[in-house]
Amino acid sequence: MNEKKTSSLNPPSKEELPSTLTNFQRKEYRKIDFLLIAAGFLLITPILSVHRVTDFMIFCIFAMSFDLLYGYMGRLSFGHMLFLGTGAYSCGLFIKYVSGNPLIAILVGIAVAGLLGILLGLIIVRTTGACFALINLAFNHIGFFLVLSPLREITRGEDGFGVSASKLGFLNFSSRPIMFGSVLLCLLLVFYLLKRLTSSPFGIMIRSIKEDETRVRFLGYNTFLYKWITFVLAGSLAGLAGTLSALNYNYVNPNSMDVHSNVGVVFACLIGGAGNLYGALVGGVVYMVISNFLPIYIHRWEMFLGFSLLIITFRFRKGICGYLLGLWEHGAKKRLIERSAEQGVAKI
């Protein structure tokens, strides 16, 4: 009987689409975006160093994975480092004890972090707000403790251990440019994956969960499933960042699971603008620049991080990218109004 209802409404043809809608029908991701990102990172390499920029990009991958969880789904976690550390340790241990193949080690790192996400997600994802943030923190503490103490035999406790991956043809990760290129490639892949995911119905799903989860349930969706998927995905991508940092430093130590480092990624997302992949990239770079160079000039540099956070929360709610995007949209709207006014005059 519903056929009747829908058949009386013929599907609108292209020309019939309201102009307002077609105006917004631009592609979600463009080739130029990838070029811009790659060019941006390449351009800062002469100023900084290849090794540093590689480190920045790894942090940006981590920030994007965090943004999926926090910016898009609205679940703030204070324990995301757990997944980074898990990726780093499982990659490092695999290379140390099983095989030197770096590609398999990366896959192992992602898989172990993902598996951990699947298990912990079953519990964590059921909570929201402060509870979600703190349960993550609790698990991060547990992970940190495990690495330091009960598993000291294999993880070498506080000292950590060296990681030397074997060469795979030209893929020699101890060469700085090769490492740089591989990390850049990973970053672009992660960006592409997340861009597609967040501009699909799934993206609308997690944004809807952020705004009103109950309402989504009354649209006929089992929200638990989608929150779980997002959590596992964010965990695996953080794991990828971890494996890359292990390969980049040729070294794994408990710092990669340090509970206090969670602050960094939260800062990065807030500075750049949460809920926006470009924001995660910009914020990641800005945070890394601040945390790498400010300490050289100012001893207690964290205070400035505090001040900048205050400015962001009170003045630039949507971060750097959100602010710029707002300016641009405002301008576009203004131009649209001006243009339609001109056309109106022309008609008369």
Added chain:
Amino acid sequence: MPEILAAEGLSKHFGGLIAVNKVNLSIKKGEVAGIIGPNGSGKTTFFNLLSGFFPPTEGRMFLFGEEITHMPPYQRVMKGMVRTFQLVSVFNSMSVWENLVLSGIRFKERYTSARKFFFLSTKDDEIQENCLKALRLVGLESHASTLTSELSYGSKRLLEIGIALSLNPKLLLLDEPLSGLSDVEISEVLNLLHRIKSDLTLVIIEHKLSKIVNLVDRLCVMNEGHIICEGNPNHVLCDPSVRECYWGKEEIDQGLLQEKASA
């Protein structure tokens, strides 16, 4: 006519307060049922029980003859029972058409593919057409790209009904669809309801009796958690117990009441 929805001895207690008290009700296929009652009489709580917002203290519910008492809300929606909320509930941070993406794709067979759900852009024609179809039905197509928070309350209400309709419901529960709207907006919503009522079964909670009297086939009156009277609208409005519980209430149209009484 076959029974679509049945409640058997449904109760909900909040601490000492009995919001819904042993309600029995059955809704038949294709009918339009209205539920009226003074403030705090348990109408919304009754809807919350039916849609699975919270579990009943006692009693059972059946949808298409199948027991749904302990079924989670999303499964009830998939079975064809959709509800709207007393306070309009739409996604304010998104544009109007984005509000319709999740409901529109869910119930169309071709979107069950995971690949499309996760990787098809929402700017894709297929999805856009679905959204527009629903927007046309409720007359909001010119607002497709507007940010939902900028819509008027009436338009939001229409949008919410549009979302509900794009879920392809067999049974639609509307909680005070006319509350808070201007006269013009009320007539828009009423027009829409008149248009769609032949395609589905409707249950409407409403205070503005005079507005829905021509829409409903059957009226149930709730008071203090009980259904005190049900049946043909004209008959119900003349019932002494209903008049007593509504006496002096501005919601009821006195003129209408007299008119019905003399008829």
